Amino acid sequence: MISVSSVSKRYGGFAALDEVSVEVESGSLTALLGPSGSGKSTLLRVIAGLEVPDEGTVVLEDRDVTRLAPQRRGIGFVFQHYAAFKHMTVRDNVAFGLKVRKRPKAEIAAKVDELLGVVGLAGYQGRHPSQLSGGQRQRMALARALAVEPKVLLLDEPFGALDANVRAELRAWLRRLHDEVHVTTVLVTHDQEEAMELADRIVVLNGGRVEQAGAPRELYDVPANPFVMGFLGPV
Ligand code: ADP
């Protein structure tokens, strides 16, 4: 579904990404794991089209999108500090992308109802974002991203700003959502537990390079890789 080939991205002389290649299977949930500054957000931004790489290509569904504008890639995003439209209700926040696309009113209403049900905010349609908890706001952000039925959902530390217990709840919930909706998802996290619990596949970045990639169990089964063992710690 997503094929990143030999992508490099430099800022001045510094390589934030250094010949990174990553394959993401259709319908999977891939975690990008790595320490702060390892290039996770930069890679996500390259996939999204918010950055053009200096070298390499990004292919989505067999189409080279390396230089295609973000809004034409069929991608939904959720970032750590989600910017909701404060003056709009929850319903209007979720409907926003559908309105921009000029979908019929009845279709928008049905879609918003369905998604707010899925994210457990059915009774919150008329509220404003300030009347939601942090976890509820992130669920609203996910509903908004999913409303336009993106082919790919990119999540950059979406729960990073929240309390540990809220984060754990959202993780379990995201996994269930993914199992239901099957949208190809790339989740950035520096939290190994989050990656282990959620992902079908984990890609470990370090210093702008791919250190390791595989199923969560496989990463633990590579004792020869001192970085991965050191970073992930014992089981
Ligand atoms: P991560 O998300 O893994 O914490 P980032 O992808 O945000 O890492 O950043 C990787 C490296 O690239 C960091 O050293 C960061 O300072 C640098 N970097 C990212 N974006 C820019 C930018 N716009 N200008 C200069 N340096 C940047």
Ligand code: MG
């Ligand atoms: Mg980041």
